[in-house]
Each structure stands twice: as structure tokens, then as C-alpha cells.
Amino acid sequence: MKELVIISGKGGTGKTLISASFISLMKDAIGADCDVDTPNLHLLLKPSVISEEKYYGPKVALLNKSKCTLCGKCMEEDLCRFHAIGKGEFPVFNSFYCRGCGVCIVICPEKAIDLVEREAGKIYTGKTEKNFIVYGQLEPAQLGSGKMVVQIKNKARNMALEKGLELVIIDSSAGLGCTVIASLSNCNCALIVTEPTLSAISDLLRIIELTEYFNIPSFICINKCGINQVNEKKIIDFAREKEIKIIEKIPFYKDFAINNTGEIPVISCPESELSQKIINTWKKMLSLI
Numbered sequence: 001m002k003e004l005v006i007i008s009g010k011g012g013t014g015k016t017l018i019s020a021s022f023i024s025l026m027k028d029a030i031g032a033d034c035d036v037d038t039p040n041l042h043l044l045l046k047p048s049v050i051s052e053e054k055y056y057g058p059k060v061a062l063l064n065k066s067k068c069t070l071c072g073k074c075m076e077e078d079l080c081r082f083h084a085i086g087k088g089e090f091p092v093f094n095s096f097y098c099r100g101c102g103v104c105i106v107i108c109p110e111k112a113i114d115l116v117e118r119e120a121g122k123i124y125t126g127k128t129e130k131n132f133i134v135y136g137q138l139e140p141a142q143l144g145s146g147k148m149v150v151q152i153k154n155k156a157r158n159m160a161l162e163k164g165l166e167l168v169i170i171d172s173s174a175g176l177g178c179t180v181i182a183s184l185s186n187c188n189c190a191l192i193v194t195e196p197t198l199s200a201i202s203d204l205l206r207i208i209e210l211t212e213y214f215n216i217p218s219f220i221c222i223n224k225c226g227i228n229q230v231n232e233k234k235i236i237d238f239a240r241e242k243e244i245k246i247i248e249k250i251p252f253y254k255d256f257a258i259n260n261t262g263e264i265p266v267i268s269c270p271e272s273e274l275s276q277k278i279i280n281t282w283k284k285m286l287s288l289i
């Protein structure tokens with residue numbers, strides 16, 4: 001079983017559309033939406049939810065009032081470096097600020113503070129006509145997005161092994177943070193979807209540092225070709241310098257951008273030029289994984 005991760009560095013390059021298209025083109029594949037802060041693969045693939053489970057983020061401090069003697073030690077200024085403990089009739093623990101470091105627990109003479117798990121979102125398994133997808137939804141302002149990505153990937157991986165499927169396609173979040181690192185870890189291959197804009201090029205250079213660090217074979221797909229030939233050439237030159245294969249150049253289709261209805265082109269209009277380009281990209285990718 002292999003894992004292909006689709007990354008972009010910059011958001012808005014068309015990464016999720018490519019991921020959704022690849023999943024749609026496969027039979028009996030597993031897709032994993034690892035963009036847990038803003039998941040939208042399911043909006044394109046429209047799965048029926050077949051199971052959901054609670055996701056628990058990092059532990060946070062909780063006061064047991066019956067044990068607290070109001071000694072005030074935990075409320076001393078600068079004790080909590082995350083400013084998660086406020087003053088009130090009893091100490092007030094703010095779960096949004098708490099990082100679960102445990103300092104207040106050590107300082108409390110009455111053992112009146114515990115670290116407890118906090119529900120921070122949900123992980124869903126969905127079924128489309130041909131495939132499965134696993135995706136999560138982190139509640140706003142919750143920590144632990146990298147941990148959620150690991151759980152989503154493990155679930156997708158285990159499903160693939162149970163069902164004897166050969167490929168998991170992972171839609172990573174944009175950026176270079178912990179969710180991207182968690183999405184990349186242990187993957188066999190990465191497809192980087194970029195576009196000829198300065199910000200995308202800047203992020204491309206940085207995300208390639210990550211794939212090199214993890215020693216993951218990478219390929220590039222340039223989306224929205226034609227919007228800036230100078231930038232396009234910069235990407236081509238950079239790919240040559242880094243010896244990274246550009247597997248497809250997908251033109252910018254203005255009509256699609258304007259009339260985008262949230263459908264997946266390879267399903268809604270498979271004969272279109274855009275669909276044919278995506279199908280070609282997929283065929284090339286399959287031969288390289």
C-alpha cells in the first residue's frame with residue numbers, strides 16, 4: 001500500500017481540486033483530507049457519512065473546586081506563562097489558552113488541578129460512489145491539528161490495509177506548518193501543485209526544503225499556466241536545478257474559474273480540456289508512484 005500526498009505551500013493553487021479529481025478517477029481508493037482546519041475535500045466529493053468519532057485534542061487543566069483551599073499559588077503572576085489562569089472566587093482556567101504544561105498541577109499543594117482530555121472536533125469516514133474518504137473537522141481555536149492529521153492518516157491507512165487497497169491519496173493543508181509535516185511523514189511520493197505567481201514560487205521553494213528533508217520523491221504540477229510566463233519560467237528553471245520532474249502544465253481556464261460550481265470537472269464534464277489535462281496528470285502520476 002502506498003501513500004501519495006498532494007501539497008502546495010501556497011493556498012488557492014488548485015490542490016484540493018486535483019486531489020478530489022484523482023480520488024474520483026480511482027476505484028476503491030481512500031482519500032484523506034488532512035486540511036483539518038479548513039477541510040473541503042468532502043464538499044467536492046459529497047460522501048455519505050458512514051461513521052464519526054470524537055477527536056480529543058491535547059489535555060488541559062481543570063480545577064476540582066472541592067479540593068481547592070484558595071491558597072492562591074496557581075494565580076500568582078507569571079506562574080502560567082500562557083496566561084491561562086485568571087482570578088475569581090476560585091482560580092479560573094481558560095481552556096483556549098492552556099497548553100497542558102502541568103506547572104500549575106505541580107505547584108498546587110492540594111492536588112486540586114488535573115489535566116483532562118477535551119473534545120476538540122470530529123473525524124468522519126465517508127463513502128462516495130466508488131471510494132472512501134476520511135476527514136476531520138477541528139473546532140475553531142482548538143489545538144492539536146497535527147495530532148488530528150496523524151489520526152486521520154492512521155485511519156485511512158488501516159482501512160486501506162483491511163480492504164486490500166493499494167493507494168491512499170492525502171490532501172494536505174496549504175502552508176508549511178505542523179499539519180503539512182504530519183501529512184508528509186511516511187508518504188511514498190509528493191505531488192506539489194503550484195501556480196506561476198510570486199507567492200506560490202516563494203512557497204514552492206520552501207516546501208521543497210521539507211520534501212527534501214523527509215527524503216520524499218516529489219513531482220510538480222503547474223496549474224493556471226499562461227497567467228505569467230516569466231514566473232512560469234522561474235518554476236521550470238527551479239525544477240530543473242532541483243532535478244524535480246514537472247509532470248503537467250495545466251492552463252488557466254478563465255471560464256472554469258468564473259463559473260466554478262463546486263463540481264469536479266473530471267466527473268461533471270470529462271471531455272473538457274481541463275478534465276483531459278487532469279486525467280493526463282493522474283495517469284503520469286500513477287506511473288511514477
Ligand code: SF4
Nearest residue numbers: 080098099101102104
Ligand atoms: S497546565 Fe500549564 S498552561 Fe495550563 S493552566 Fe496550568 S500552567 Fe497554565
Ligand code: SF4
Nearest residue numbers: 068069071072074108
Ligand atoms: S494552587 Fe491549588 S489550592 Fe491553591 S488556589 Fe490554586 S487550585 Fe486552589
